[in-house]
Amino acid sequence: MVMDEEYYTAGEKEFLLKIAMKSLEKFLLSGEKFEPQTINKKLWEKKAVFVTLNLDNKLRGCMGNIEPIESLILSVRNNVLLAANDPRFNPLKTNELKSIEIEISILSKLQLATVDSINYGDGVLVKRGNNFATYLPSVWKNLKEKNVFLSSLCEKAGLENDLCHDPETKFWIYRATSFKLSKS
Numbered sequence: 001m002v003m004d005e006e007y008y009t010a011g012e013k014e015f016l017l018k019i020a021m022k023s024l025e026k027f028l029l030s031g032e033k034f035e036p037q038t039i040n041k042k043l044w045e046k047k048a049v050f051v052t053l054n055l056d057n058k059l060r061g062c063m064g065n066i067e068p069i070e071s072l073i074l075s076v077r078n079n080v081l082l083a084a085n086d087p088r089f090n091p092l093k094t095n096e097l098k099s100i101e102i103e104i105s106i107l108s109k110l111q112l113a114t115v116d117s118i119n120y121g122d123g124v125l126v127k128r129g130n131n132f133a134t135y136l137p138s139v140w141k142n143l144k145e146k147n148v149f150l151s152s153l154c155e156k157a158g159l160e161n162d163l164c165h166d167p168e169t170k171f172w173i174y175r176a177t178s179f180k181l182s183k184s
Contacts, residue, residue, distance in 0.1 A: 008177060013104075016072070017102055019034070020080040020181070036074070044073060049065060051103070055099060066110065066134055066174075076104055103179070107175070111174065118146065121140055122173040126170070128170065131159055147164075150164040
């Protein structure tokens with residue numbers, strides 16, 4: 001589950017954030033998908049990615065893939081558009097572009113875990129039957145206590161919050177390299 005924080009350079013991170021912003025701008029202004037281009041092979045590697053949008057320090061949308069399904073560069077583009085239309089919120093509007101904050105989280109591979117092996121700072125995926133949900137590592141900032149974190153995650157998955165300690169409930173942990181672009 002090792003995540004090399006230095007794998008992506010500052011320039012690569014900045015480039016990915018620009019891809020996310022250009023994708024939002026092009027889609028909101030013209031309804032078209034931005035087609036990112038690069039010769040950088042690292043950015044074409046398949047990666048699991050989440051894109052989080054915040055407005056006025058409040059969640060505005062978050063979408064991603066827990067498993068790598070497409071290249072990093074396309075996953076950033078696609079997930080930022082999905083986050084802009086997160087069903088928990090009204091669709092992002094053009095006038096919000098000037099103050100939107102974009103955070104990209106590139107995830108490590110999932111590692112099966114027990115409740116006892118989950119630590120502060122881990123990204124966590126919970127699954128029981130067809131119900132599942134994940135919290136990125138950054139969620140620990142708001143839910144600092146492990147039991148509160150896990151109970152909330154189970155509720156997010158549509159499970160009773162006491163099912164976190166049931167052996168039928170499975171957990172996976174992961175790390176994330178996260179970086180953001182603030183427009184404000």
